[in-house]
Amino acid sequence: MLTERQNLILRLIIQDFTETGQPVGSKRLMEEGVQASSATIRNDMKVLEENGLIEKTHSSSGRVPSKKGYRYYIDHLLTPAKVNKQEVEQIRSSLKKDIHEIDDIISQSAKILSEVTSYTAFSLGPEMKDRTxxxxxxxxxxxxxxxxxxxxxxxxxxxxxxxxxxxxxxxxxxxxxxxxxxxxxxxxxxxxxxxxxxxxxxxxxxxxxxxxxxxxxxxxxxxxxxEEKVFVSGRMNILNANPDDLSQFKSMYSLMQDSDELTKLLLPTDQEIHVRMGAELGDRMFDNLTMVQANYQIIGHGRGTIALLGPTSMPYSKIFGLLDVFRYELTAILDDYYRSLDLNH
The missing domain is CATH 3.30.390.60 (Heat-inducible transcription repressor hrca homolog; domain 3)
Incomplete structure (x- = not known):
């Protein structure tokens, strides 16, 4: 069981590392507002390290999060960041662009998500079982x-x-x-x-x-x-996650052409926002990657999902906030679209 201060230190290390990519030391944590001496902070970091939540790098006395640390943070410490009004308006207007049918809305959502985050984005429309x-x-x-x-x-x-x-x-x-x-x-x-x-x-x-x-x-x-179409945008962004591993990139790129496999990977879950890391995605090719998936419900038309695949060190707080806004806006636009169809029938 971690103390309140150890939780704070872990949260700050993860937030700092995902923003800068640099190991975080005790001095930096004091600057970030941890109310304790440098020695006390180092002792707390030692406890976090012994619990497998952070790791020491060879290059400095700073620490970086481990996969176990990210998982603990996501499950216990994460607070979604607030998306500013301007960004919300930009998402809303982009989703309404060039819409003629459902597929346009779904494919546009993947495109916008990928552009906003520079990750690979996926979008799967509401389930089809009630269609005629x-x-x-x-x-x-x-x-x-x-x-x-x-x-x-x-x-x-x-x-x-x-x-x-x-x-x-x-x-x-x-x-x-x-x-x-x-x-x-x-x-x-x-x-x-x-x-x-x-x-x-x-x-x-x-x-x-x-x-x-x-x-x-x-x-x-x-x-x-x-065929449940999975729309993928920003396929090449997967290279940024692990640029040196070409075989991983080839495997991933091949997967992204396979609609059946993607549909299996993205099946909506009961959780509103669901995170799977590395091995949890079911294949070694995902080792240094994380998928954050947000589900949405269209009353009378089933559920759909949007997802981002990126490095394990992605800024989760920001991504959670963004996906939450995104699924809300997507639900509103799809609701309006279906309502207009019903009125025209």
């Missing part, structure tokens, strides 16, 4: 390519170009559109997903002599409606 498939069309582009357009009731429009398998004729595509519109449009996406695995394969066998090509195309196109 409201429209499906196929537009032929040429002999072998089509544009598939999928619309859901929450304002999401997915459109993607697909190559038609060799054994699929244009008459097959017409049948496919008819099946989707007859059997699946108007159904919740969860029901659509279940029918894709159970009822639809049997229907395809009834309609087509061979279902290989059409079944695969059918599956790929409709899975687009389910």
């Amino acid at each position: 498939l409201t429209g499906f069309r196929i537009v032929p582009l040429n002999d072998r390519q089509i544009l598939a357009i999928i619309v859901t009731d929450k304002g999401n429009v997915e459109s993607q170009v697909f190559r038609i398998p060799e054994n699929v004729a244009s008459s097959d595509l017409e049948k496919m559109v008819k099946i989707i519109n007859d059997r699946l449009v108007g159904q919740p996406l969860l029901t659509v997903y279940q029918k894709l695995r159970t009822e639809i394969p049997m229907i395809l066998h009834r309609y087509f002599q061979t279902t290989d090509g059409i079944g695969r195309l059918f599956d790929i196109i409709l899975n687009e409606a389910f």
Whole structure:
């Protein structure tokens, strides 16, 4: 159990080190307002060191926080910094820029977060389980390519170009559109997903002599409606966290291209702001990194999440304050957007 003064010393060492990157000594702590002699402060630092919360560097008599120290600080000592009015206004106006659909708001939120912090930012929109498939069309582009357009009731429009398998004729595509519109449009996406695995394969066998090509195309196109898009901004910022480890950077960069893996990494938790450090993220590639994740709830539309990935020595107080404001502003903008959709229906 730490004393009140030891807690204060640990908090000041972490705050100072995350701002300056320099080891912190007893003299600096006295300047920061610790009411004790240099010898007493050094004794307290020794206790913190014995508890594994701070470490001595080779270059000076100062101390730096350990991973255990950061974790203790986050769990017991952290107070989010207040974000000034000007910054709040800047976040609010940036989030409203160039908005046409949900994806624009979600991707913009990652972009702004990354610009404000110089870290890698992630944004995952509200969960999709309550959405309904409201429209499906196929537009032929040429002999072998089509544009598939999928619309859901929450304002999401997915459109993607697909190559038609060799054994699929244009008459097959017409049948496919008819099946989707007859059997699946108007159904919740969860029901659509279940029918894709159970009822639809049997229907395809009834309609087509061979279902290989059409079944695969059918599956790929409709899975687009389910894909939970994770928007990533500032991928290159990960280099700043550990510039000398190129293999780590390659692994991280590859992960950031993998939507499934990112979705797993960012699944919303019950905590409003959640911090995972190093091994807690489940892979050695995250050893010197921390992810701070903030969740938000849109009533009637599910939960989403925004997150920052940066060095373990990030200024947590500032980041917590920023993410708290950010999720509040994002919730307000998404609420307004959904309300406008409901009014237009």
